[in-house]
Amino acid sequence: xxxxxxxxxxxxxxxxxxxxxxxxxxxxxxxxxxxxxxxxxxxxxxxxxxxxxxxxxxxxxxxxxxxxxxxxxxxxxxxxxxxxxxxxxxxxxxxxxxxxxxxxxxxxxxxxxxxxxxxxxxxxxxxxx
Amino acid sequence: xxxxxxxxxxxxxxxxxxxxxxxxxxxxxxxxxxxxxxxxxxxxxxxxxxxxxxxxxxxxxxxxxxxxxxxxxxxxxxxxxxxxxxxxxxxxxxxxxxxxxxxxxxxxxxxxxxxxxxxxxxxxxxxxx
DNA sequence: AGTAAATAATACCAAGAGGTGTCATTTATG
DNA sequence: CATAAATGACACCTCTTGGTATTATTTACT
Ligand code: SF4
Ligand code: SF4
Numbered sequence: 001x002x003x004x005x006x007x008x009x010x011x012x013x014x015x016x017x018x019x020x021x022x023x024x025x026x027x028x029x030x031x032x033x034x035x036x037x038x039x040x041x042x043x044x045x046x047x048x049x050x051x052x053x054x055x056x057x058x059x060x061x062x063x064x065x066x067x068x069x070x071x072x073x074x075x076x077x078x079x080x081x082x083x084x085x086x087x088x089x090x091x092x093x094x095x096x097x098x099x100x101x102x103x104x105x106x107x108x109x110x111x112x113x114x115x116x117x118x119x120x121x122x123x124x125x126x127x128x129x
Numbered sequence: 130x131x132x133x134x135x136x137x138x139x140x141x142x143x144x145x146x147x148x149x150x151x152x153x154x155x156x157x158x159x160x161x162x163x164x165x166x167x168x169x170x171x172x173x174x175x176x177x178x179x180x181x182x183x184x185x186x187x188x189x190x191x192x193x194x195x196x197x198x199x200x201x202x203x204x205x206x207x208x209x210x211x212x213x214x215x216x217x218x219x220x221x222x223x224x225x226x227x228x229x230x231x232x233x234x235x236x237x238x239x240x241x242x243x244x245x246x247x248x249x250x251x252x253x254x255x256x257x258x
Numbered sequence: 259a260g261t262a263a264a265t266a267a268t269a270c271c272a273a274g275a276g277g278t279g280t281c282a283t284t285t286a287t288g
Numbered sequence: 289c290a291t292a293a294a295t296g297a298c299a300c301c302t303c304t305t306g307g308t309a310t311t312a313t314t315t316a317c318t
Contacts, residue, residue, distance in 0.1 A: 002136070004132075008305075009306080015226075099167075119245055171277070
């Protein structure tokens with residue numbers, strides 16, 4: 001029952017990385033996020049380890065707790081976060097949800113949908129955390 | 130794991146109504162759809178009764194089987210179908226998925242997201258089955 | 259050293275979407 | 289009228305996402 005939505009996990013990842021980017025020198029703990037970002041604490045903790053594994057976050061030093069961005073915030077495009085958390089941004093999806101187009105020629109929605117899709121993707125590519 | 134997707138039921142409804150619109154005089158049976166439109170038969174049957182109840186389809190005459198559009202195909206905008214099958218197209222959704230914006234001022238994504246959202250909605254409004 | 263706190267790992271749980279099976283009813287058709 | 293086919297209604301199932309609980313481990317701090 002949704003349309004222009006990311007999955008929850010993507011929403012949360014975007015919130016976290018965007019929040020960290022505001023002060024990317026600081027070392028953050030799970031506690032720093034949960035209240036401000038409206039993410040259930042246990043789920044947040046799970047998510048943080050996921051983000052570490054896909055190399056968006058890391059523990060800054062050996063034997064030190066907490067998280068930082070794994071690289072310069074300017075180089076983390078939103079689209080990378082979206083893809084890393086599993087949302088499939090497909091360049092051109094069928095408006096009717098067909099896996100395989102049953103038509104021989106593009107239907108009336110083909111170009112309109114493509115245009116929207118392109119705009120969306122380029123926005124996600126041109127913005128960073 | 131999805132982004133620019135409708136729900137399955139919306140996809141199916143779009144396929145059905147779009148298919149009927151090609152020859153809106155004909156009276157259709159469930160059988161006419163399932164093979165061509167790639168919808169599981171039992172689910173299709175359930176969906177057809179739903180579409181009848183929300184007044185997108187109707188049984189053309191009393192005591193006659195089958196389905197037709199309930200009105201002129203030109204007057205059935207895609208956005209109406211999308212809404213009727215439960216997908217919530219909200220005029221302006223938060224990019225980060227917040228229910229309530231935690232910021233005082235619009236964030237960097239506000240206007241970009243709004244623009245995409247508007248384009249999407251106007252496309253769905255300006256196209257019909 | 260000893261305790262508190264942060265994290266990792268793992269299993270489990272809940273709700274909803276998508277899909278199937280069954281049976282009863284109703285109409286078409288011979 | 290009798291039979292086949294289409295439909296409606298309803299229960300049930302499965303899989304994924306989102307979320308919780310538990311336990312163990314590791315580091316910070318006194
Ligand atoms: S042409 Fe139309 S039906 Fe075919 S894949 Fe493109 S959007 Fe889908
Ligand atoms: S300003 Fe940004 S964070 Fe606030 S509701 Fe709009 S998109 Fe969401």
